[in-house]
Amino acid sequence: QVQLVESGGGLVQDGGSLRLSCAVSGRTLSSSAMAWFRQAPEKEREFVAAISRNGGSTDYVDSVKGRFTISRDNAKNTVYLQMNSLKPEDTAVYYCAADLRTLISSTTRDARRYDYWGQGTQVTVSS
Secondary structure, eight states, X not given: OOEEEEEOOEEEETTOXXXXXXXXXXXXXXXXXXXXXXXXXXXXXXXXXEEOTTSOOEEEOGGGTTTEEEEEEGGGTEEEEEEOSOOGGGOEEEEEEEESSSOTTOOOOOGGGOOEEOOOEEEEEEO
């Protein structure tokens, strides 16, 4: 059974930083492309960032480019999302997701491609 557990969310002021972690169990992380999505109240779930199985490819939604960085430590079976220069519009529940079927250097923004999801962690940015 594959499980994803997010942590690191919280309340931060406008311009602050947080680092989210997603611990993966039940499967070797290196076999999965990983992504972060977020969902704000009364909004659709939104792609945030993705990283390929080998870490060689990353992708970001335009609104977070230059502020967020996705990374992975396969030895620790953990994926990270470093979030800097946070803005109130970044407030959302953040979810990590695993795609077990993708090619080694590919990423996707399509949520339907992700097989497993975490329970989410709340990020609140105050103005």
